[in-house]
Amino acid sequence: MNVTIPAGSQLLSAIRTTSESLAAIGLALLVSAVLIFIAGENPLEAYTALINGAFGDSFAWGNTLARTTPLIFTGLAVAFAFRCNLLNIGAEGQLYMGALASVLAGIYITGLPAIIHIPLAILLGFAAGGLWGGFAGYLRATRGINEIISTIMLNFIAIFFVSYLVHGPIAEPPGFFHQTAQIGPSARLPIMMQKSDLSISIILAVLVAIVVAYILWRTPFGLRLRAVGQSQETAKFSGIPVKGYVFGAMGISGGLAGLAGAMEIIGSQYRLLDFFSPGYGFDGIAVAFLGRSDPIGVIFAAFLFAALRVGANQMQRTTGLPTSLVVVIQGMVILFIMGVVIRHWLQARKKS
Amino acid sequence: MSHLQMSNITKNFPGVIANDEISLTVEEGEIHALLGENGSGKTTLMNALYGIYRPDSGKILIDHQEIKFESPSDAIKCGIGMVHQHFMLVPPLTVTENVILGISPESFQWNPILDRKTAEQKIENLASKHGLEIMPRSKIWQLPVGAQQRVEILKALYRNAEILILDEPTAVLTPQEVEDLFKVLRSLAKSGKSVVFISHKLNEVMEISDNITVLRNGRLEGAVSVADTSAKQLAEMMVGRQIASPRKSVGQRGDEVLEARNIKVKDDRDLTAVNEVSFSLSAGEILGVAGVDGNGQKELAEAIAGVRPLESGELKISGVPGSGPAKFTSIGHVTEDRHQTGMVKAFSLSENFALKMCHREPYGDWKKLNINAMREKTLEAISAFDIKTPGPDVAISTLSGGNQQKLVMAKELSMKPKLFLAAQPTRGLDVGAAEYVHSRLLEARDQGMAILLLSTELEEVLSLSDRIIVMFEGKIMGTLNAEEASREKVGLMMAGTSFEDIGES
Numbered sequence: 129m130n131v132t133i134p135a136g137s138q139l140l141s142a143i144r145t146t147s148e149s150l151a152a153i154g155l156a157l158l159v160s161a162v163l164i165f166i167a168g169e170n171p172l173e174a175y176t177a178l179i180n181g182a183f184g185d186s187f188a189w190g191n192t193l194a195r196t197t198p199l200i201f202t203g204l205a206v207a208f209a210f211r212c213n214l215l216n217i218g219a220e221g222q223l224y225m226g227a228l229a230s231v232l233a234g235i236y237i238t239g240l241p242a243i244i245h246i247p248l249a250i251l252l253g254f255a256a257g258g259l260w261g262g263f264a265g266y267l268r269a270t271r272g273i274n275e276i277i278s279t280i281m282l283n284f285i286a287i288f289f290v291s292y293l294v295h296g297p298i299a300e301p302p303g304f305f306h307q308t309a310q311i312g313p314s315a316r317l318p319i320m321m322q323k324s325d326l327s328i329s330i331i332l333a334v335l336v337a338i339v340v341a342y343i344l345w346r347t348p349f350g351l352r353l354r355a356v357g358q359s360q361e362t363a364k365f366s367g368i369p370v371k372g373y374v375f376g377a378m379g380i381s382g383g384l385a386g387l388a389g390a391m392e393i394i395g396s397q398y399r400l401l402d403f404f405s406p407g408y409g410f411d412g413i414a415v416a417f418l419g420r421s422d423p424i425g426v427i428f429a430a431f432l433f434a435a436l437r438v439g440a441n442q443m444q445r446t447t448g449l450p451t452s453l454v455v456v457i458q459g460m461v462i463l464f465i466m467g468v469v470i471r472h473w474l475q476a477r478k479k480s
Numbered sequence: 481m482s483h484l485q486m487s488n489i490t491k492n493f494p495g496v497i498a499n500d501e502i503s504l505t506v507e508e509g510e511i512h513a514l515l516g517e518n519g520s521g522k523t524t525l526m527n528a529l530y531g532i533y534r535p536d537s538g539k540i541l542i543d544h545q546e547i548k549f550e551s552p553s554d555a556i557k558c559g560i561g562m563v564h565q566h567f568m569l570v571p572p573l574t575v576t577e578n579v580i581l582g583i584s585p586e587s588f589q590w591n592p593i594l595d596r597k598t599a600e601q602k603i604e605n606l607a608s609k610h611g612l613e614i615m616p617r618s619k620i621w622q623l624p625v626g627a628q629q630r631v632e633i634l635k636a637l638y639r640n641a642e643i644l645i646l647d648e649p650t651a652v653l654t655p656q657e658v659e660d661l662f663k664v665l666r667s668l669a670k671s672g673k674s675v676v677f678i679s680h681k682l683n684e685v686m687e688i689s690d691n692i693t694v695l696r697n698g699r700l701e702g703a704v705s706v707a708d709t710s711a712k713q714l715a716e717m718m719v720g721r722q723i724a725s726p727r728k729s730v731g732q733r734g735d736e737v738l739e740a741r742n743i744k745v746k747d748d749r750d751l752t753a754v755n756e757v758s759f760s761l762s763a764g765e766i767l768g769v770a771g772v773d774g775n776g777q778k779e780l781a782e783a784i785a786g787v788r789p790l791e792s793g794e795l796k797i798s799g800v801p802g803s804g805p806a807k808f809t810s811i812g813h814v815t816e817d818r819h820q821t822g823m824v825k826a827f828s829l830s831e832n833f834a835l836k837m838c839h840r841e842p843y844g845d846w847k848k849l850n851i852n853a854m855r856e857k858t859l860e861a862i863s864a865f866d867i868k869t870p871g872p873d874v875a876i877s878t879l880s881g882g883n884q885q886k887l888v889m890a891k892e893l894s895m896k897p898k899l900f901l902a903a904q905p906t907r908g909l910d911v912g913a914a915e916y917v918h919s920r921l922l923e924a925r926d927q928g929m930a931i932l933l934l935s936t937e938l939e940e941v942l943s944l945s946d947r948i949i950v951m952f953e954g955k956i957m958g959t960l961n962a963e964e965a966s967r968e969k970v971g972l973m974m975a976g977t978s979f980e981d982i983g984e985s
Binding site for chain 2: 345346347348349350351352354355358359361362363364365366367
C-alpha cells in the first residue's frame, strides 16, 4: 500500500529526507569511531560486536525487535502531535498510564476468551494514555497552557501514581515486591519467537504506524490536523475547529504512547513493575525526530535505536566500552539531523 | 533651512520598483507626514533614510551635507532616529536598560560597571522635557503599548536624534494614547527637531503635520502644506487621480443574500472597529466597500465570515442567522492577508485547494480523502484560471503572489458559495493578474453570486461595484448607487464626510 507518497515531487522529498537521515547516521558512526579509537579500542571490532549483539542470532534479533516495539509507539505519539505543531514530552507518563490500564484489565477482568480479552486490554491502554495526553491538550486548547510544560509535569504524576499503586493498593500479595500480580493468560499476546520474548506486538506496531500514516495523509481529519499544525490562522479561516483538533491530536498522541505501555504489559512483562520503562517515552522524541515525524520513518528510526541499545551490551562485553557510548551515537545522530533541519529552516527564511 | 533633503531616491526590489525617483524635504522643527496606502513605498523610503536599505540612485542631504549610510548605526550617528511599527525592545529589561542597550556613552566608556544612575537621570530629564511620562525602572513587559512607544522615542532622543522617523505610530494606539503622542511630537518639533510621521490615516495627518508628502504606487504624488489642502484632496491623491474606467457591466439583482443589522465588531486591540453598521446585499450584485485602510473593513469581513465574534447586532445569510461550521462552505472568502489566513504555505496546491471542502464530495467523506479527485479538480482550476505552476503537487509557496491569489480564488469560487467576500483581492498583484481577478469577480456576479468587495483601491471599487458603501472609523458614511458615485464624492466620504453633508455642498 502506497500510503505516504502519492505523487512525484513528494517521492523526491521522501528520498531526500531518507538520504539525509542515512547521512546523519553515517556521520554519527564515523565520529563515534574516532571516539572509540581515542578510547584505545578498535572501532571496527566494537561495531562488529555491536552488530552481532543486535542481529547475531535469532535471540538477538528477537531482543532488538522487542525493544523496537515500544519505541515505534512512543515515536508515533510524538510525531503525531508534532504534525499538529504540538510537542508531546509526556509520552513517558502516558505510557505508564496505558500500562496501568492494561495490567488492571489483565489481572482483574477474568473469564474472557483471548480474542476479547487482548483487544480490551489494548483498548483500555489506548484510552488511559489518551486521557492523560488529552488532558494536556484540553489545557492547551482552553487555557492556552503550554503542552510542553504540562506534559512534563504530568509525567511525574503518572510515574509516581503508578509507583504508589504498586507499593500497596495493587501490589502482588503478600507485597514483598513492588510489582503487580501477573495478568491472566487470556490477556497475553501470542509469542512469535520462542527463544526470546518477542510477541506479535511488533506486527501490531508496524500496522499502527501504517494506520497513522493513512490517517495523516489520506483522511480529511489528517489533512485538517496538518493544516492546524502549519497555520492555525488559515485553519481557522477554513472553518476548522482549531481547539478541537489540538485536543484531538494530543488525545490520539497520548493514546499511541499508552499503546506502548499496553504492549509492554501484555506482550512481554505480564506484570507492572515499579519504574519499568527505561525511558521509552523520552527516546520516542528522538525517534520521531530522526523519523522526521513520518510514521514510516518512525519504524526505521525505532529499529535503529533499539538495535543500538541491544547491541551495546555485547559491545561492552567484547571491548569493555561502556554501553553509554550508544547514547553518544544516538545524540550525535540527532545533532546531525538537527543541522540539516536548521539549514532547511534558514533557507526557507531567506526565501520569504 | 532644510534639515533633511532626499532627492530622486530610487529603490528596486526584484520585480517591483518600491521607490521611483522620490524626493522629500523636511525643514527644521517641522512635523512632516509621509502619506500613502499600504505598499506605496513609505516604509522603503524611510528604511533608505535609516540605512537599512541602500537606494539604487538618488541623494540624501542632511543640513546640506550629502551622506551615505552603510547601516543604521551610521544613520544614528548623523542624528536620525526611527521608531519602527514593531517595537525593538527587550521585554524582561527595564526602560533604562533598553534605552542604553548597545551604546556606550562617554561616562561608561572605560567603566565596566553599568552606570544606571547617570543614564536614569538623563532619561528622566529628556522625558520631562518632552512630556514623555515614563518610569525608568519599570520592566518593558509590564508597560502598555503606548508607554513602550515612548521608550522607543526616548531611545532615539537618548542617541541625540535630530530627525525622528515614526513608522505608523498610531496603528497600535488607543485614541487617548494618540493624543498623548501628538503632544510629545509637538513638543519635539518646538525644540527644533524634525519629525517624519508615516501614516495612512487622513485625519491624523491633517491634525498633526505641517507639510505632507503623498506617495502612490512607489511614486511621488505631490507635496502640500496642510494649510493649502483638505482631507478630501489628500484622499484623492492617495488613491490616484486617473479617471475611473467606465463600469464594465451592470448586475442583475436577485434575492437578498446578506443582511447586516446594527453590527458591532471589535478589533484585536479590543477597540470598536465596526460600529453599528447595517446594509444588505443581494444575489447578482457587487457591493463595494470603500475606505482608507484600517477603518473597519477587515473586521467587517471577518465578522461576516464567522471568524470574529459579533459584539452586538445581527447577521443573516439568506434569511438565516448565520453561524457554525456550515457557514464556511456557504461563504467564499478571499482574505486580506492571503499568506497568513488564505493558504497553508507548506501544503501542495491540491491540498490547499481541497482543505475547506475535504470532507465533502468529490474530495472525500469523513473517513477518506479522494486524492485523485483533489488533483483533478486542482488541475481543472489550474487551467481555468491560467495558473502558472509545474503541477498540483508542488507546494503553494513556490508560486508567485498572483498565481497564489488565483488559486485561492479558484478554491473559494469552486464551492459555489452564495456569498463571496473579496477583501483586497488584488493587493500586491501585477496589472495582468488584477485584471484577471476582476473579470472573475464579474463573472461570478453574473452567475448570481452576492459579492462583497472590500478594497482600498478606489479605482477597483468604482469600476466593479453596483453599489458602494464608504466606511470611515467603523461607520458607514453612506451608500451610493454606481451611477451617482463619483471619485470626488467617495473621496469626501472616505475622509469622514457623511453622505447627507455632501448633498448640501
